[in-house]
Every structure is written in C-alpha cells, then in structure tokens.
Amino acid sequence: MTAERLLEGLNPTQREAVAYGEGPLLVLAGAGSGKTRVLTHRVAHLIGRGAAEPFEITAVTFTNKAAREMRERAASLIDAGPGLGGAFVGTFHRWALDILRRWPEAAGLPRRFSIIDSDDQRGLMVKILKDEGLDPKEYPARNVLSRISGHVNRLESVKKLERRTDDIRIQVVARLWRRYTARKKELGAVDFDDMLALVLKALSSDQAVAASVKRRARWLLVDEFQDTNKLQMKLLNTVLSETGNITAVGDEDQSIYRWRGAEMDNILDFEHSFPGAHVVALERNYRSTAPILRVSGALIASNTRRRGKKLFTEKDGGEPVHLFIAPGEREEARWVCDRIEALQTSHPLGEMAVLMRTNAQTRPFEEELTRRQVPYRVVGGLRFWQRAEVKDALAYLRLVVRPEDALAFERVVNVPARGIGAVTIDALRSHAEAVGRPVPIAARDTPETLTPRAQVALGRFFEILDEAETQRETMAPADFVGWLLEASGLLGLYDGEEEEKVVRRENLRQLATAVAEASLQGQDLEAFLDGVALFEDSDQKTSADAVSLMTLHSAKGLEFDAVFVAGCEDGLLPHANSQKDAEGLEEERRLAYVGMTRARHRLALTAARERFLFGQRLTTRPSRFLAEIPADSLQDDSDAFSQIVGQSWGLEAAAMVQGPQRSFGRQTGLGRPQSTGSVGAGPSQSRSPQRSVRGRPIAATVEDADGKGWRPGDRVSHQRFGSGVVLSCQGRGPGLKLVIYFDRAGRKTLVPTIAKLEKG
C-alpha cells in the first residue's frame, strides 16, 4: 500500500501519530482508540515512505496474542508476506530469546541452554531452602522468587542487597539469590527475567552483538508501554538509535502489571526520559457505546496517578450498563447465562465474554454453561503446557534435544515408575558431582553405588533415549512424538476409560498435533520447545463460536460485543491482597476499567451476596467500585428482593465501605440479627437467610473468654484490619482463636478478646 493510502481513513490524531518522523513519540492511546491500527499503520508507513527498511524495525509487545495480531495486520498492509520482510514483531521475551539463541556466548550462556518456567523455579528454590535449612514458612519459595524477580526487574544487584546488613531477612534473600543464580548456571538454564537481563549483558559485553541488534532496532516500537519495567526500559534505551526513534504506545489507565514490576512512571514521565518527545493523545473511542464509556470513565476518574484523558464517542444511544446482584454465585452465573442465551439471537457466542478477577471464579460459569450446553472456552487458566502429563512429555523431548538437561532428566527418569527413586537420584547426583558432569551425562556411567535393580532400570531408560535419537532421524516430527509417547511408556500410564485418563491421553495427542503444526510452519523440535517455553499458544485461530471465560488480565487487548464483569465484590475486585496501599487499589480500579472497556455494545456488572470461599459459604460485601459509578448510569436488573437489599448492599453500602459494615440481614431488617450475645444454635440462627447453607451442617458457635459466641460466617470488624468474615474457630474459651478473612488485609488468625474484635 502506498504511503498516502495508509493515511486514509485515519482520524487527524491517528494520522499525526502514524506519519510522525524521527525522534521519540508517545502515543497515549485510550481504550478502543485504534491503538493497534496506529501501530500497524505506522510500521507500514515507515516502510512505504522509505524511511525504514523492514529489517530496521523492531516492534515489541507483552503478549503473544497482541504480537500475533500486530503481525497479521501489519502483513496485510505491507504485502511482504508473513515474514514482514524481516521486521521483528513479537513479545519482549521472544525478542530476547532470539538474541540469546543467536549469541549465547555473549551472554555467558552455553550454546544449548534451556528455559525454566515458574514451576521449575519453585522446585529449584525449594531445594535450596531445604539445603540452607530454612523454614519454608518463613521463606516461602514463591515469595523469595518474586522478591528476587522484583530486584532483577528494578535493576538492583545482589551486591546492593548484601550491603543491607541491617536486615537479616534481606541478607537471607541475597544468599538465596546467589545460590539460585549458581544453580541455574550449573543447569545451563535461564528463567524469564534472565532472558531480558542477559540480553542487556550481551549488549554491553559484545560490540558486534550490540551493533547488530541496534541496527535492527533503528525504529523501535513498544506496545503497552505502561506495563514496561525498569529493566525493559533500560533495554530499550540501550538499543535505541542515535536519533531516538522510539514509538511508545500505551495508556496509564490500563497498567495492570505492577506486581510484575511495571513502572507507570515510564509513561507518566516519558517526556522527561526522552527530551523533545512528541506526544499524541488518541481520545476518540471507536469501540464502545456512550453508556459504557460513561460508566468506565466515572470509575477511572477516581484514580489519581494518571495523565488524565477523556474518551469520547461520536456514537449516539446504546444499551444502558446493567447491574445484577445475585444471592449467590450460582444465581450470578444463571443470570449471566440467561442474558447470554437471550443475546445469542443477535450476537455470536464468540462475541461474548465473562471476565473475572481470579481463575477460580470460572467454575460456576462453566457448570452453568455446560448444563445449558452452551459452548464456552476458558482462556488462560490452567495452561495446557503446565499440565503434568504434557510437561512429562516435553521433558522427554527436551532430553532428546538437549541430553544434558538435568531438570528434564530428573523429572522423567522415573516416569512411568521404573524403580528409580529418591535414593537412586541422590546417588546419581553425587556421582555427577564427583565427575563434574551434568547428571544425565554422568548417569550413563551407571555407577556401582546404585542397587542392581536401579542399574538395570537406568539402562532401560537410556535405551529409550538412544533409540529415540535414531528414530528422530527417520521420522516426521509428529510421528516421532507419537513414537516417543508410546516407547517411553507415558501413554501407557493412561490406559483405561476413566474420564481423567481419557483427557490426559487426549492432551498428549494434542501435543503431537501441535508439533505437527509447528513443523508445517518450518519449526524444528528445538524451535517448537522454545515456543512452548514462551507460552506461545499453538491454537492459532480460536475462532470457535464459544463464550469466553477469562481473567481481567487475560482480557487486555481484546474486545467483545457483550461483556460481563462478574464478582464485583469487596475482597475480590478489588482483591483483598491488593488493598494494602493506595497504589494497589488504583491498580485494581484499572483492572476493572480494562474489563469494562472491552465491551462494544453491552456491559453488565454482577456480584453475589454470598460466595464459597475457602470451602465455606460466606457473606460478601459490594465492591467499592460500584459506588464510584453514578447510580443513574446503571440499570439494576436484580430481582425485587435483591433490589431492596441491593440498595444497601450494592450501592449505598459500598459508599460507606470504609466504615464499620453491618451484614445485609440486619441492615434491611429482612433477616434476624446474627447471634448477638446469644450462645448456642438458637432458632434465630437457622432462620436467618445466610445460615441456610445448602445441605451442609451449620457451624457451631464457640464461646470466647468473655462468653461471647463466634462461628464461621460471622462478619467482624477490627480496629486495624477493618472488616472481615470468620472462616473458622480453633479452641474455645480463653484459647479461642479465629481465622478471619479481612476484606482488605486478607487472612489473619486472632484471639477475639485480645484483638478487641467486634461483631458486624
């Protein structure tokens, strides 16, 4: 397409962004303002007007989904085929991995290195903790790892940490960090953070590498800029050309990865970091109706950390945003499904989505949709590649590709069970250490310290691997995978007709299919495994006509005709773990905003007054976000009872969410007060609505030292932690401890008399 044609059909601000010349450019792209359009057109326009050769363009995104879309759309504009004439369009991690695979030695990596996922990371850290004799409760592996990750992403060194001699815990983390780094080096493995950090290392240690990468990044484009962290920012700065041709596209209102190190300052202070930067704001929204924009705009206006922009639409009219407050999560799902079925006549199922804060929330929706035989798909969630049987199969493949892969070896040397247990593995490890070689290589010596039985078993295992090596030469990749699944005995593990086994066999079959597809696209096994490590989904076009269920995080960048944001309850959205500081709360608000702005025509917000949490039925409270939306912008579809209740539960109550909160039964006078001062299972308890737990025994009341009765489900308030709900009671009398889930502070265990707990 010619350069002029590319500007046609764009609005003035879009055109300005697309046609802008050299130097830093920040495009503030509100939700639905044509961000991808601008990005892809800019890529095409750079080439079309002769400013750039395709291979001088590097465009990075955060998700594979976004990368794929950008690639496809750009390809259709520049008619250079799917290869984009050599332009790089992909995720940060793919970009990094390409560099590391090409120049591993510049980054200090072995020629063949492997990538470890978060499970592997955890496994390594657990071992290190054991080794150090540390209490895993005091130093949870995941926690330690996320702290390390935070340091890496903030460009902080171990040395800096070690200087913090005032804090023993920090010292411990520093030591663990060192050991973790050393362990990865031994294994020839890199984690996600390493990928980016090591590219930085390669760029600074090797001028030739730096020159090559920089040449290809002469025009640098960055999507979702609001989610970049310090490390990524440094990386961008390092490869940036002298003319500073960076195009950053983003929206601070959609920054949702603070927990992963995202620095909103990168977008808020862009002009400061890149002097002379040109800023274009895209505020015209093409996606949503006016009511949807009004509601989402009202919500996000409560945030303080923003540059501030106001989206507008030229579209008139539109369905009002609906609100539905259900008695429980089953009813919530039922209502949503009613709506979905009603909308089905005018919208394809693929254009509808139910969005929620946590993955666990999909359950009732899946059940309800299944019952009604409405096709759905869960996006993200328990990932295909993360399933145990798939990871086992991948471990075999990794061993074939990289025989020295110790992690893969240890994972499957005894899968299926061959009589190689912990004792044998330990012996192999010490032997490996003695000869100074990786475990899987050293294990070939079949050391005599092993029991005869283990020696034989190990021999058989290596026979399989050896044969695999020969088979691989003669077979097509997919056939080879099929053969390996059979020969390894993995498939045999799931013989039988039980549901679970059938599913697992099916998953393994799908893996083989994925390999076949990859090889059709010219990928060999190595490339396939890399793609898997980066979570690149093999299912290219999930155009299936099915309702989408997914988290708010996964929904970013997508759009649907109809969107349901479910679980608008305090502690869930905003999530209890993110309410400790104002920053966390603002991010939750952005998350809700992202969800709402996915909708084109219809948006509904739903909540449940009771919900299963920690295996118990608990009374919930409304999301404070509901109170931040003008009531006249919402159409309350709750049933008559819920509407009365909703007045206090849903809207007014949310407004006073900071203060002490009474349970809904009391406020409305529809239920009886909950066991105030009364002890034992009196009649009042079984009559109040939230007590009637579906077919489950009603928890007994337990007295504290003052004779006050407590039991699971009671709402309580605490001076510091605010309000919450009792999960369980331990002991009685003076020794009574209550496990409480606080809406804001999360889970705590308290002695009621000491903590001065109050009811309500």
Place this chain on the structure above:
DNA sequence: CCTGTGCCTGTTTTT
C-alpha cells in the same frame, strides 16, 4: 522403593 491415605494449608493477576 513405591503408593495410598490423611492432614493441613493456602487461594491474584502472567511472560
């Protein structure tokens, strides 16, 4: 050395 059972605890979001 493997497997099964029962207890316990923890539950956010993802490249």
Place this chain on the structure above:
DNA sequence: CAGGCACAGG
C-alpha cells in the same frame, strides 16, 4: 475445595 506434603504400610 484442592493441591501439597508427611507419614505409614506394603
């Protein structure tokens, strides 16, 4: 409710 983990028995 679920997954992880420790322990006991085969």
